[in-house]
Amino acid sequence: MITFQNLSLPANLLENLTSLGYEQPTPIQEQTIPLLRENKDLIAQAKTGSGKTLAFLLPLILKLDEAEHFPQALIIAPTRELCEQIAGEANKLARYKKDVKVTTLYGGTSLTKQVASLEKGADILIGTPGRLLDHFSRKTIHLGQINTLILDEADRMLDMGFADDILKLVSNLPKKRQSILFSATYPENIDKLTKVILKNPTEVKIASKEKEVAIEEFVYEVEDKDKALLTTLKHFQPNLALIFCNTKIKTAEVSHMLQGQGFDVATLNGDLEQYERQEMLLQFTNGSLPVLVATDLAARGLDIENIDLVINYDTPMKTEDYTHRIGRTGRADKSGLAVTLCDTYGLGKLSEIKPKLQAKKISTLSPNKNFYMQGEVATLCIDGGKKKKVRAGDILGTLCKDIGINGKDIGKINIYQSSSYVAIKKTVIKKAFTGLKNGKIKGKNLRVWWLD
Ligand code: AMP
Helix, strand or coil: CCCCHHHCCCHHHHHHHHHCCCCCCCHHHHHHHHHHHCCCCEEEECCCCCCHHHHHHHHHHHHCCCCCCCCCEEEECCCHHHHHHHHHHHHHHHHHCCCCCEEEECCCCCHHHHHHHHHCCCCEEEECHHHHHHHHHCCCCCCCCCCEEEECCHHHHHHCCCHHHHHHHHHCCCCCCEEEEEECCCCHHHHHHHHHHCCCCEEEECCCHHHHHCEEEEEEECCCHHHHHHHHHHHHCCCCEEEECCCHHHHHHHHHHHHHCCCCEEEECCCCCHHHHHHHHHHHHCCCCCEEEECHHHCCCCCCCCCCEEEECCCCCCHHHHHHHHCCCCCCCCCEEEEEEECHHHHHHHHHHCCCCCEEEHHHCCCCCCCCCCCCEEEEEECCCHHHCCCHHHHHHHHHHHCCCCHHHEEEEEECCCCEEEEEEHHHHHHHHHHHHHCCECCECCCEEEEC
């Protein structure tokens, strides 16, 4: 069994990995970390959930030069959510170094704020192709010192039509650099990127068979999809369910329908502002809104544990989309369930993209009509985060010591740059809300509001 110790890493990094609970490298980490530390170009086939982010971040953080003032690494990823996930992992991993600055650059948030943040210095830039190119044309990012380029989920970026933007960006990077490409699949047109970007790359491929068997797949032939969706939820009775629709409008309609039936629902689609997406995901993961209705935006990159049921309300258009959607369940070695609801059109589509799956009649399910999915907790938002030096312990202290809330009634606490969120049992949330509104956190009066 290989351990992180076998990879000859510095003691303070090993300590940090232990404090993060990473005991042993995953197969992709075991194979790629030594190659990347030799500064080789690499093309790796690995899915989210395999530990791929740490695989490329660890060698990168090791080689960062703390004396350099300009950005040294550029990570290009398809979505804002994935950029944030990579940045979160990079910040945790770089804790053992003195001053590593990670900056995310994606659309849907203010350019001015991003420029202000860039002016304070950045070592690692993580962004979506369009917004990165935007900054490059405005000369607000300096790419002259970039020595590592990482493309994450390259297949997804090709799907989204980002190839030209990526190539434009890359043509402005120093020729002497290490280039790394991670992709869950290798579509034919991936050559478009690999040929131009990588130099004699080593190829690494990780089979992900175990994960696939852990997901049970069912297909139901249905006439009324809304009714079938309720039947499915009430039969399988999940704790956390993710429902995929093909369009933004449909996500809104399905959420509305479920809310009308007494379910607590979050909606995620590209019409939402970045902060709204963050709040939706947060309420889903902390259990306030245990159902998430989303477009394919949520199909890739998101790493949320404990989703026990994924439902395709609409049949996906491509095999890859099907794979990515159902891959949101059965994570971290837990088993998962995936259900696809097909009307006549959907059955035709499914026979093209997943010909082996057989449909059953929805009438074979036995729904429990008294089953609903409602959050035991709700979320309060506090107008202060890392910038005001608010920590989870400060919020916990005020809630327990000053307001008299029992620790067992307090759920997940998330601290962001400018705001913090705390999940609280609905039975005591009024008391917590009034107490926080009138009280102080870290000696400061901070505004508090209730998310719904
Ligand atoms: P990824 O495939 O990069 O999306 O990672 C999936 C999850 O695995 C993330 O939550 C990581 O924090 C976690 N992870 C990555 N490497 C390890 C490791 N060596 N041991 C345990 N967990 C890990």
